[in-house]
């Protein structure tokens with residue numbers, strides 16, 4: 001069972017790890033636009049006493065969040081919790097909230113925070129592993145503050161997959177997973193919601209020095225080579 005993080009500001013990399021990461025090209029000058037002057041102050045990686053290490057994985061629809069999460073899981077032993085997938089499971093289980101969630105997803109809207117955070121909480125509590133990738137959440141400021149209040153923790157780091165809209169549309173239309181929201185009308189709505197709501201979240205974590213902006217154009221493997229150093233430095237610091 002994971003234990004609740006006592007601090008809302010836990011951070012992982014020592015300044016030497018951060019230097020090494022930068023030297024290895026983990027983030028481009030573009031990514032640095034989002035980084036604060038003094039990003040990492042923490043000592044350990046997965047905080048020993050808290051036993052909880054959280055990464056939020058953000059980006060627009062089709063930016064490759066799920067694809068890269070699978071690679072992070074494979075290489076670094078994280079538990080992947082996709083907020084969208086948890087909501088789809090809730091629909092499939094015919095739960096009380098299922099119809100409301102389905103309506104919101106079809107319209108590309110953001111499901112009320114409490115519903116999503118409770119599902120994430122259940123996922124985290126049912127898992128012995130303390131290393132979590134929380135994929136596709138928080139989608140807006142209200143999501144972000146609800147997570148802090150309900151879970152009592154902040155992410156240690158935040159990945160943001162930066163992808164042009166045309167590429168996201170192309171990928172979603174080719175996704176072929178039978179999702180009710182992978183059609184051009186819903187994609188356009190989702191992109192509008194994304195454009196209107198993601199920036200304050202990104203900006204918040206940037207100012208806290210937790211944000212890694214990853215260029216999401218390239219092959220899946222090329223993109224993972226941009227992601228890998230972020231986690232490799234973390235492992236090295238343990």
Ligand SMILES: Nc1ncnc2c1ncn2[C@@H]1O[C@H](COP(=O)(O)OP(=O)(O)O)[C@@H](O)[C@H]1O
Nearest residue numbers: 061062063064065066067171174175218219220
């Ligand atoms: N780098 C990439 N280049 C081309 N297609 C990709 C790339 N990464 C992922 N995809 C494909 O694009 C679609 C969306 O990827 P996914 O990981 O589901 O994105 P997200 O979770 O951000 O919506 C999937 O069909 C996936 O196979």
Ligand SMILES: O=c1ccn([C@@H]2O[C@H](COP(=O)(O)OP(=O)(O)O)[C@@H](O)[C@H]2O)c(=O)[nH]1
Nearest residue numbers: 061062083084104105108109110111136137
């Ligand atoms: O925290 C979340 C995550 C997802 N969704 C809903 O679920 C849909 C699909 O989300 P998912 O992350 O699976 O989509 P992706 O970005 O991976 O295409 C979104 O458009 C929202 O309607 C939501 O309301 N809150």
Ligand SMILES: [Mg+2]
Nearest residue numbers: 065066084136
């Ligand atoms: Mg996804």
